[in-house]
Amino acid sequence: xxxxxxxxxxxxxxxxEGKSMHLPVLNMGMPKEGSxxxxxxxxxxxxxxxxxxxxxxxxxxxxxxENPLSACNTNWGGELHMQLDxxxxxxxxxxxxxLLDEIHRGSPNATFILLFRPVMDWIKSIDHWQDMRKRxxxxxxxxxxxxxxxxxxxxxxxxxxHVQHVREFVAHHPSHALIELDLYDTERNQRVMSTLFNAxxxxxxxxxxxxxxxxxxxxxx
Numbered sequence: 001x002x003x004x005x006x007x008x009x010x011x012x013x014x015x016x017e018g019k020s021m022h023l024p025v026l027n028m029g030m031p032k033e034g035s036x037x038x039x040x041x042x043x044x045x046x047x048x049x050x051x052x053x054x055x056x057x058x059x060x061x062x063x064x065x066e067n068p069l070s071a072c073n074t075n076w077g078g079e080l081h082m083q084l085d086x087x088x089x090x091x092x093x094x095x096x097x098x099l100l101d102e103i104h105r106g107s108p109n110a111t112f113i114l115l116f117r118p119v120m121d122w123i124k125s126i127d128h129w130q131d132m133r134k135r136x137x138x139x140x141x142x143x144x145x146x147x148x149x150x151x152x153x154x155x156x157x158x159x160x161x162h163v164q165h166v167r168e169f170v171a172h173h174p175s176h177a178l179i180e181l182d183l184y185d186t187e188r189n190q191r192v193m194s195t196l197f198n199a200x201x202x203x204x205x206x207x208x209x210x211x212x213x214x215x216x217x218x219x220x221x
Contacts, residue, residue: 001163003116005188009179012195021177022109022194024069025049028096028166030159031085031132032125034183036116038206039082045199048078055086055093068099069105087132094140097162100169108175114166123155127219151185178213 027035035051042049050072057071072081085094095103103110126132140146144158170178181189190201
């Protein structure tokens with residue numbers, strides 16, 4: 001799947017005309033899809049941005065009838081959360097999948113971000129990041145039940161299904177802005193994000209690169 005640039009461009013045009021992006025800002029993507037890059041961008045831009053993986057705390061807050069994001073805000077401060085999910089079996093929870101309705105009720109104007117990279121690149125990245133792929137197989141998540149995730153097609157279907165789910169949710173709840181970005185398109189991302197959040201274009205980069213994987217790819221060439 002690829003980002004919807006036309007929809008994001010409409011947001012850029014609206015901001016250029018004087019509107020502003022609403023807080024909180026939430027990364028709705030999967031791990032290993034640029035969450036550290038987003039966090040570094042927002043910190044550079046002067047925001048308090050967390051990478052706290054507070055999914056289990058959000059679950060408890062929602063169960064108590066509270067705004068799930070209050071758990072992240074209380075423990076880490078700020079209103080920009082770049083990784084909500086936690087994948088530490090048996091503790092596995094993905095608020096961007098499992099708590100969309102609760103997030104909407106508590107923060108009906110929250111800004112959502114989806115970062116894209118080729119899905120095979122994403123799978124390769126999780127395969128080379130500690131034991132993340134094994135953890136996915138051990139987790140029990142919507143669309144990826146325990147024991148599923150070892151096959152390439154399992155991960156592709158789950159990933160694409162999540163993107164479609166977020167897009168459909170925003171279409172039904174248009175109070176949320178959805179920013180879609182191609183992780184590899186640095187020039188465009190610099191322009192878009194600097195405009196949307198009144199930041200220097202130099203704040204956008206590429207963080208938390210797996211050097212071992214990069215070196216392995218270089219050796220193949």
